Amino acid sequence: MDPIISVTALDKTYRSGQRALKGVSLQIRSGEILALLGPNGAGKTTLISMICGLTSPSSGQITVGGYDIVTDYRAARSLIGLVPQEVALEPFEKVINTVKFSRGLFGHPPDAAYVEQILRQLSLWDKRNTPIKELSGGMKRRVLIAKALSHQPKILFLDEPTAGVDVELRKDMWDVVGKLKASGVTIVLTTHYIEEAEAIADRVGVIADGDILLVEDKDKLMAQMGIKELYIELQKPIKAIPPALASYDLWLAEDGGRLTYVYDTKAERTGITGLLTDLSAAGLALRDLRTSQSSLEDIFVDLVKD
């Protein structure tokens, strides 16, 4: 299937000389939820801003729904709804008017029933005639989402949607995201909360320092998370792994004092019991045993620190 968003060799150097993106390429599949993970300043927002037309690329190409975002900007942008990271709303305008404004801006005729449906879904209907400045922070965020959905986009960008958001709104938001996904909308969200990516994403992309380090199905990453390592500290260092233990996935630390055994916790048999029996049969005395489990966070930290 053709990707709904295709980013090719995208490069961005700001006037200050800072290189925010370094030749990024990314394919976003139609109908998926892609979570872009990365520390602050990694380039997540820059990437989204460029896809939405808010920032000009230094070089590279972006297509949305097959349309080039520069030459075919109308067709490309019509498909996109953007919920920006910063809460930016006209403070004196009523909630319902700013949602109607967004709908018009994206070239759609008024549709009172649809606007009502969105406002109800985001629990904003009772506040529809309230000036935005009187809303709480969480309510303002809901308004931003309502505006982004006002023109029935095929792709929704959520830039750090849950930063500073209470539990209830987060739940509502994932509810909305779930419904949108069910209706075929592609969702791209950026976050630096790993749990968030784990909870809802189909795929996870990791960005650091202007580079995409990895884009992987979340399930595959989760499978990696199922991997544990068993550290076996030996009383006496050995020079090599005894041939009797060759069938195990073992490796020896440089000083010869520790064996590391990698196993799958989800497998029917971890092989630990057998290993321990074979270790004593091989005459190796143990000083200590330790296990560690890799998490998405470990993977993430590993990737990002280089």
Added chain:
Amino acid sequence: MNIHAIKAIYFFEMARTFRTLLQSIISPVISTALYFIVFGSAIGSRMVAIEGVSYGAFIVPGLIMLTVLMQSVTNASFGIYFPKFIGTIYEPLSAPVSYFEIVVGYVGAAATKSFVIGLIILATSFLFVPVQIAHPFWMLGFLLLTCLSFSLLGFIIGIWARNFEQLNLVPSLIITPLVFLGGSFYSISMLPPFWQTATLFNPIVYLVSGFRWSFFDTADVAVSYSLAAIFVFSVLCVSVISWIFKTGYRLKN
């Protein structure tokens, strides 16, 4: 053409006007009424007629211009500066709208507002001084063109400004002196010869002169010059705006 977007921007901007009706309409009308009382009735009654027009009536076109120019520039500059300031500019910039449509929406709303204010002030002036309008069609035409061209200028200033101080800089430091020295309150033939020539470099002279011609059929400079001046000025503004959008100047990173 994204008509819905133009309408959305236009009516959103007009809604701001209606929300702030008092400041938007009442205050320029009151301040102009004060000019009429002081210059028109009080001082004007002791002044000789200029080119056969009583002084009170003579200053009407200049006063309307004064307010309309200031209003056009401030409305349009604020209209685009405010979304930049609060960050909502992200929306028109990421929407399927062309730059032309954005400008039509914002500048159209600003020009509409100052056009209406101009008409209200004209109506007010009838309360204070006897005014005749020799060429009503041209009068409306000059008013409309002035509103549009100076709203374009205001749009540029709003994009250029980085803070509220800069936003006020151009209207108060450039527009006000040019209007006062542009023959709003006098005929340039009343100036010493050197200043008569110097004043021809003031673009506002042409606007006020043309506008006054539509009222009293007398002008400081030929009407064709006035029209040409507005035209050249508009073209200049449009070129600057298209450059702004092409380069993303102070709009995009």
